[in-house]
Amino acid sequence: MHSYRLTHLKELESESIHILREVAAQFERPVLLFSGGKDSIICFHLARKAFFPAKVPFPLMHVDTGHNFEETMTFRDDLVREHGVQLLVGSVQESIDTGRVREETGYYASRNILQTVTLLDTIEKYKVDCAIGGGRRDEEKARAKERVFSHRDEFGQWDPKNQRPELWNIYNGKKRPGEHFRAFPISNWTEMDVWQYILLEQIPIPSIYFSHEREVFDRDGVLYANSSFMRRKPEETPYAKSVRFRTIGDMTCTGAVDSPASTLEEIIAEVAASRVTERGSRQDDKRSEAAMEDRKKEGYF
Amino acid sequence: MSSTDGYLDMDLLRFTTAGSVDDGKSTLIGRLLYDAKQIFEDQMEAVARASAKRGSGELDLSLLADGLRAEREQGITIDVAYRYFATPRRKFIIADTPGHIQYTRNMVTGASTANLAIILVDARKGILEQTCRHTFIASLLGIPHIVFCINKMDLVNYDEAVFVQLQRDLESFSSRLEVQDIRFVPISALKGDNVVDRSTNMPWYEGPTLMYLLENIHIASDLNYIDRRFPVQFVIRPMTDEWHDFRGFAGRVAGGVFRKGDPVQVLPSGFQSTIKSIHIGEREAEECFAPQSAVITLQDEIDISRGDMLVGTNNLPQSAQDLDVMLCWFNERPLQPGGKYGIKHTSRDARCLVKEVKYKVDINTLRKAEGDNNIRMNDIGRVQLRTTVPLQFDSYSRNRYTGSVILIDEGTNETVAAGMIV
Numbered sequence: 001m002h003s004y005r006l007t008h009l010k011e012l013e014s015e016s017i018h019i020l021r022e023v024a025a026q027f028e029r030p031v032l033l034f035s036g037g038k039d040s041i042i043c044f045h046l047a048r049k050a051f052f053p054a055k056v057p058f059p060l061m062h063v064d065t066g067h068n069f070e071e072t073m074t075f076r077d078d079l080v081r082e083h084g085v086q087l088l089v090g091s092v093q094e095s096i097d098t099g100r101v102r103e104e105t106g107y108y109a110s111r112n113i114l115q116t117v118t119l120l121d122t123i124e125k126y127k128v129d130c131a132i133g134g135g136r137r138d139e140e141k142a143r144a145k146e147r148v149f150s151h152r153d154e155f156g157q158w159d160p161k162n163q164r165p166e167l168w169n170i171y172n173g174k175k176r177p178g179e180h181f182r183a184f185p186i187s188n189w190t191e192m193d194v195w196q197y198i199l200l201e202q203i204p205i206p207s208i209y210f211s212h213e214r215e216v217f218d219r220d221g222v223l224y225a226n227s228s229f230m231r232r233k234p235e236e237t238p239y240a241k242s243v244r245f246r247t248i249g250d251m252t253c254t255g256a257v258d259s260p261a262s263t264l265e266e267i268i269a270e271v272a273a274s275r276v277t278e279r280g281s282r283q284d285d286k287r288s289e290a291a292m293e294d295r296k297k298e299g300y301f
Numbered sequence: 302m303s304s305t306d307g308y309l310d311m312d313l314l315r316f317t318t319a320g321s322v323d324d325g326k327s328t329l330i331g332r333l334l335y336d337a338k339q340i341f342e343d344q345m346e347a348v349a350r351a352s353a354k355r356g357s358g359e360l361d362l363s364l365l366a367d368g369l370r371a372e373r374e375q376g377i378t379i380d381v382a383y384r385y386f387a388t389p390r391r392k393f394i395i396a397d398t399p400g401h402i403q404y405t406r407n408m409v410t411g412a413s414t415a416n417l418a419i420i421l422v423d424a425r426k427g428i429l430e431q432t433c434r435h436t437f438i439a440s441l442l443g444i445p446h447i448v449f450c451i452n453k454m455d456l457v458n459y460d461e462a463v464f465v466q467l468q469r470d471l472e473s474f475s476s477r478l479e480v481q482d483i484r485f486v487p488i489s490a491l492k493g494d495n496v497v498d499r500s501t502n503m504p505w506y507e508g509p510t511l512m513y514l515l516e517n518i519h520i521a522s523d524l525n526y527i528d529r530r531f532p533v534q535f536v537i538r539p540m541t542d543e544w545h546d547f548r549g550f551a552g553r554v555a556g557g558v559f560r561k562g563d564p565v566q567v568l569p570s571g572f573q574s575t576i577k578s579i580h581i582g583e584r585e586a587e588e589c590f591a592p593q594s595a596v597i598t599l600q601d602e603i604d605i606s607r608g609d610m611l612v613g614t615n616n617l618p619q620s621a622q623d624l625d626v627m628l629c630w631f632n633e634r635p636l637q638p639g640g641k642y643g644i645k646h647t648s649r650d651a652r653c654l655v656k657e658v659k660y661k662v663d664i665n666t667l668r669k670a671e672g673d674n675n676i677r678m679n680d681i682g683r684v685q686l687r688t689t690v691p692l693q694f695d696s697y698s699r700n701r702y703t704g705s706v707i708l709i710d711e712g713t714n715e716t717v718a719a720g721m722i723v
Contacts, residue, residue, distance in 0.1 A: 004558065004590040005521055008313035008392040017582075017594035018553040021534045025607055025648070049582035050594070053547060054539040137383045144382045160380060164716045165406050165631050167413040168705050169553070170645050174714040188394055190385045 009197055012189055016043075017050040018169060019148055019185040020132070024050075024057050026173035027130040027181070031088060033119075034060035036072035037248040038205050039134030041079075042194055043185055045203050047132075048083070059086035061131065063119045065111040065250045066093040067229040072248055075206040090122030107219075107231050110252040116300045120156040123180060130173065130181040138190045142293035148187050154178040156299030195271055199264040211244045211262045222255035246271075311387065314520055317396040317411040317444070319435040320421030325452050329421065329490035330397055334386055336497035337512065381407040390516045405679045406631040408435060409719055412442040413705070416520045419448050419511070424457045424487075428470055434664045436471075440478035441627060441681065441721060443701055445523050447475070448484045448514055455489040459502040477667050479698070482518075486511050524591045525700045529557030529565075529613030532647035532703070533605055537596055549580065549596035550605055555647065555702035556695075557613060558590040559597065567603055568610045568693040569620065574599040591702075608649035610693050610703075618693045618703060623656070626706065626720035627697075628676065628684045634710070634717070636676035636684070642717065643709035644688060647702065652689045652711075659683040683723070697721035 006014065020043075023030050032047060034040045047056045062076065080087045092111050095101045100121065101114040123131060137144045147163050149171040164172055173181055186194070198205060215226035217236040224230060226238040229251050243256035244267075261267045320326040384395040396411030412418060418439040422432055439447050449471050457463045464487045475483055486495055487506050494500030497512040509517070537549040559565070563576045579586045580596040589595035597611060605611075612618060630636055636655060644653040660669040661682040669683075676682045697704030708718040 003521060004524075004526055005312065006593065008311050011313050011592065013582075014553060014592055014594040018534070021551050021594070022648075025535045050551070051535075051537060052580065052583050052596070053541075053544045053549075054537045138385045141382075144384065145380045163380065165410045165719065166716075167410055167707060167719045168702060169414075170647075170705065170707050172645065172707065172709055172714070172716045174643070174709060176714065188383065188385070190387070190392075192387070193392075 009193060009200060012193060013046065015188065016046045016185040019183065020047050020050040022171050023130055023132055023183045029128050030058045030130040030132060031061040031128050032058055032132045034062050034076065035248065036076045036206060038194055038198065038209065039136065039186060041203060041205055042197065043132060043134045045201065046185060056085060059088050061088040061122065063090045063115050063122065064092060065115060067111055067251045069208055069248065069251060071206050071208045088126055090118045092118045095121065107233055110250065112250055112253045113295065116295065116298050120299050128180060130183055132183045132185060134186055135184045136189050137187050142296055146184060146187065148184055149173050150182040150184065151175065152180050152182060152299065158296050192271055195268050199268065206248065208245050208248065211242050211260050213240055213242055216241050216243055216256055223258065224255060225251055227251050311390065311392050313392050313394065314417060314515060315394045315415050316417040316419060317398055317415040318419045319398055319408050321429050321431040324421040324423050325490045326421050329452065329496065330384060330395060332490045332493055332496045336493060337386055337388060381411045388516055393515065405434065408438055409442060409629045412439055412444055415444050416523050417446040417448065417518060418444045419450055421450050421452050422467060424451050424453045424463050424467065427467060428474065430665055433474065436475060437478060437664050437667065440480050443697060446482040446518055447480050448486060448511065450511060451485065451487045452490055454487045454494060454503065455492050461505040484514060525556040526591065527557060528616055528695060528700060529559055530555040530618065530700065530703050531559060531597065531611040533607055533609045533611065534648045536606060549598045550611065551596045553594045554589055554591040556591050556700050558588055560588040564614045565611045566614045566617065567605055568612055569691055572603045573614060574601040574603055610647065618695050620691045620693045622688050622691050624686045624688065624692065625723040626684055626686060627723060628682055628718050628720045630676045630678055630680050630718050632710065632715060632717040633678055638674050643711050644706050645709065646692050646694065646706045649692065653686045655684060656687050657685040659685060694722050696723060
């Protein structure tokens with residue numbers, strides 16, 4: 001008799017598939033939050049496995065800041081077309097135009113925080129009762145405290161000090177009308193797990209994860225892509241450089257890394273040798289020691 | 302790509318850490334991550350900034366572990382936090398759980414999925430009420446391996462006699478519990494003795510370091526590969542031309558191995574059939590085993606829905622409406638004898654009535670407090686439940702996944718208790 005053993009990646013995959021099926025079974029109108037970043041791509045890949053040979057039984061939902069990398073949008077549209085899934089879009093621009101939020105101004109203006117309002121409005125608009133996200137507990141210290149099934153009150157707020165205990169693999173998705181859940185199927189994955197899994201499964205990802213030449217400028221030790229969405233200071237002169245992105249967010253808060261890595265193997269070697277975390281280049285986390293916690297309490301991803 | 306090959310062949314160890322307030326638990330986790338070189342520069346800088354802000358001269362490694370604002374302000378851990386690290390041998394998931402008495406529910410949460418528990422004991426203070434509680438919970442939740450770390454050895458001059466006495470006390474206490482495997486390691490989380498690197502201050506200790514134990518403890522037989530159990534989560538019906546008649550049952554194997562062609566029984570209906578095909582993701586497979594997620598199709602058309610269970614025909618779970626459970630109570634509102642609650646067991650939802658509180662456990666003496674029916678927050682008691690429909694279950698000691706339930710307050714929807722079926 002051979003030994004029954006799963007590698008850690010296969011065990012994580014199995015756990016995530018179980019979670020995705022629990023979401024489909026316990027909720028009426030779930031969506032998968034899809035940013036075009038690797039974590040949401042992995043979630044979609046896992047969802048396809050979870051329900052095969054049936055189609056993924058929920059739509060994708062993109063909260064669009066309007067400040068996207070073009071490559072990510074192309075990738076999103078191709079994926080939607082190829083797999084015949086429904087895409088729901090919540091637009092931050094629309095939230096600004098209708099006066100729901102006010103655009104930030106100045107050099108550090110970002111739509112990152114504004115997204116929360118758009119996200120909650122879109123959840124309400126489509127009567128979403130569970131939004132599946134690609135958040136991972138290793139990303140950030142407030143996320144380390146997140147449940148897999150995470151309850152949100154009628155204002156979309158997260159109460160970190162009063163979370164439901166979550167035991168074994170039993171998930172309690174019971175809620176009152178107007179409340180919703182966030183579900184995080186890849187909670188237990190690390191950045192390295194994600195990259196290794198992308199390699200193992202040969203999952204397509206947007207081209208900007210790989211090294212390419214791009215106009216960038218330096219600010220506070222971070223390399224930003226030069227774009228019309230960011231106001232440069234006089235001394236911030238753009239120049240061409242070979243870079244790639246380690247995470248993909250809004251263009252105004254995602255820093256590039258100086259990197260020649262152009263294959264998955266090279267990216268993995270780079271991640272393994274890296275001395276800063278993946279969110280080290282995220283301006284949105286640096287606003288304070290508890291930046292993520294504060295945003296999450298309000299209803300952020 | 303040898304590094305990639307190695308990574309694809311690692312297994313996963315989930316462990317939980319428990320200790321009393323100020324036992325140095327966060328420091329130990331910080332130390333494990335730091336000495337295993339799993340801390341990044343920006344995290345280190347953040348810790349250095351925060352340490353300086355608090356006026357502590359030394360780098361405060363506990364700040365690596367505490368995530369919420371209130372935790373950092375009060376210097377305590379409030380909620381269970383999950384941490385991740387890997388060595389070339391294993392990937393680890395740490396469920397870091399707080400020590401204060403009012404947050405013990407988080408220890409139970411962390412313990413429910415753990416293969417191993419690290420219980421910290423302050424070498425100066427010895428066995429405290431919370432040490433007993435934590436050890437009892439680890440045993441009650443069926444954690445197969447317990448490692449007692451006798452911490453702060455630097456503060457007792459690395460004295461062997463202190464360690465030996467504590468080991469003796471803990472062994473005597475633990476002998477009254479059901480634990481398969483108990484280990485003892487003298488450490489100083491603050492100074493790093495015997496955490497990752499072998500201590501030069503305790504030459505009298507010849508056992509393994511904590512990290513060596515974590516990397517080498519045998520976990521392959523922690524799951525049940527004998528009793529075949531497959532709770533159905535979701536029915537897959539593609540209704541496409543290609544898969545016109547496909548009707549698959551999706552679930553995660555909770556015990557045993559299922560093979561194509563195996564006879565299976567469907568519970569609670571009792572109908573029998575044969576496994577026609579097994580699918581794991583897009584791949585068709587010959588077999589599936591715990592803890593794999595899979596889709597199973599059967600030869601016969603039988604009405605099966607979420608909450609049903611496929612089981613081996615030669616070895617059935619118990620089926621009953623009356624359950625004896627050990628209950629850990631999590632909520633500020635005490636257990637209501639005679640009260641009704643929602644109950645979740647595998648993929649099944651039902652309701653239950655609390656028929657009787659048999660006894661409460663005095664967790665300090667491990668004695669039964671018979672006649673005490675008041676099960677309050679953080680209490681543990683033996684309770685008889687009556688469910689609205691029969692449940693198909695195994696005893697918790699035989700299978701964690703078919704032997705566990707949670708209770709839900711139907712008014713607030715909160716998870717109010719965890720139950721282990723006796």
